[in-house]
Amino acid sequence: MMRYILLVLPCLVAIWAQLYNRIDPRLFGFPFFYWFLLLLIPVSALFILAAYKGEER
Amino acid sequence: MDNLNWPATAVFVFFFAVVTVMGFMAARWKSGPLDVLHEWGLGGRRFGPWISWFLIGGDLYTAYTVIAVPALVYAVGAFGFFAVPYTILIYPLLFVAFPRLWAVTHKHQYITAGDFIFGRYGDRWLMLAVCATGIVATMPYIALQLVGMERVIQALGFHGTGLLSHLPLTIAFVILALYTYSSGLRAPAMIAFVKDTMIYIFVIAAVIVIPIKLGGYGAIFDAAGAVLDKKVADSGGKIAAGLILKPVQVMPFITLAIGSAMALFLYPHALTGILSASKGDAIKRNAIALPAYSVVLGLIAIMGFMAHAAGIKVANPQDAVPQLFLKMFPGWFAGFTFAAIAIGALVPAAVMSIGAANTFTRNFWKPFVNPNLPEAQEAGIAKVVSLIVKLGALLILFVMPTQFAIDLQLLGGVWIIQIFPALIFGLYTRWFSGTALLIGWAVGTVLGTWLSWGATAWTPVSNFFGLLGFGAYNGLTSVIVNIVIAAVLSLVMRSEAADQTVETDYDDRRVRA
16 A cells, blocks of 8 residues: 555656746756756655565565 | 768768667577567567666657657747656556566567457457557657657758658668668667667756856746747737746646656557566566656756757747757767767667557457468568558658648547556456447547547647636546446446456566566
């Protein structure tokens, strides 16, 4: 069950566009919309990794 | 030929020659009997996590993506970034569902989605529907790889007229067809290494050098935002564009991301990449490692903004990235970048033609035309079909306007998503009946096409006959109707057909490589 929660969470954030559809705060000149989505990619990979590790046990 | 960029062209031709030699040599790599279909068409299922990473990545992030995504960002801004949530959604799905598909196909020697569908539901018409959908959706996709290639060849300065204008592309494609014919899936798997290395190099160079020249990322986004805001103002507010989504774009953005993610791994070429893995575990590891490509895709998307900041004004947004590199970098490096993009077209085009050929041979030719086809001749048929498919794609490009190929590819997404219930639900349950799924598929396909076929232009988004208060991706709305119909009809049309598979066949840790 935990495994599915880990996999679904980043997906919900990714499609919740109203959450990140804003310019500020900026990071290194990137508007929030862009740096948030770019950062979400490795974060989602970490969640999949956690699900994978949980599965091994 | 006077305006040919010689340094760029020389570098371009050099790298193209290198991968051509590799493509032919690939036949001897991890060698096996290439006259057997799973050897030619799935590389003998001997690809470990690393090769799978390059192959699946090379297969999904195509030349067309490298051209089209920044083109969309150049044209409308934030909306083009839907590719990022889309590629975030695909990997949890890959992680959960596809090791199951790998296990069951490995256990039963299935090569295509159609093989599995027939084994699971015992319904050959459903298998045929899956096969036909896969082939029809793939053809325009291959054609678009050619579009991507043609853009960079033109950027080198080739401006012939008539048939001559297509000459470089034709040569490149004939070479590709020949080594795919002889080496099968091993050719794109090997070339994918070179292609990805080159793409990573040009992306890293671009994200460092271009902001230095243009005054930093803040300046780039500000300049692009100003250009897009002016575009909106000039249109009297009719065009929706900008650095963030306009309210009217939010639901199309979300539904396109979800629908595209559901569709991606249903394409024959994506399945070919996944099924060629040597272990189910290789797929899981790839679900963790493949997002690295998504970061690259996101950075490439931002090149659409860089083009605005660099003052690139092009009528066709697809020329934005090639022109950006010509302006920002010396000729030889632009040539390197263009070679990376063109080689980036070869890998998916090869895998797509192989995937389409596998399913044609296994799910149409053998069951419907020649049931006595010996195993040794399957690969022979598939090889010829892979040539025909590529020739067909070349013809599409020659005789049809490019816009039509793009429309067809978008429609292809609406079509391919209709096999989602049969394939993905089928990995978990046999509750649905084959006939019910077939009827759901037919209704979904007609409905999705109907919704999309506008009077003047094709549009992937609609408000579903006015029933929705917002725009939604037609692929997603039509597949929901498809699922509802399949579920309701399954209640009344129970299937008597035998299921070749049992639950333990789906556990990738029990099915040994």
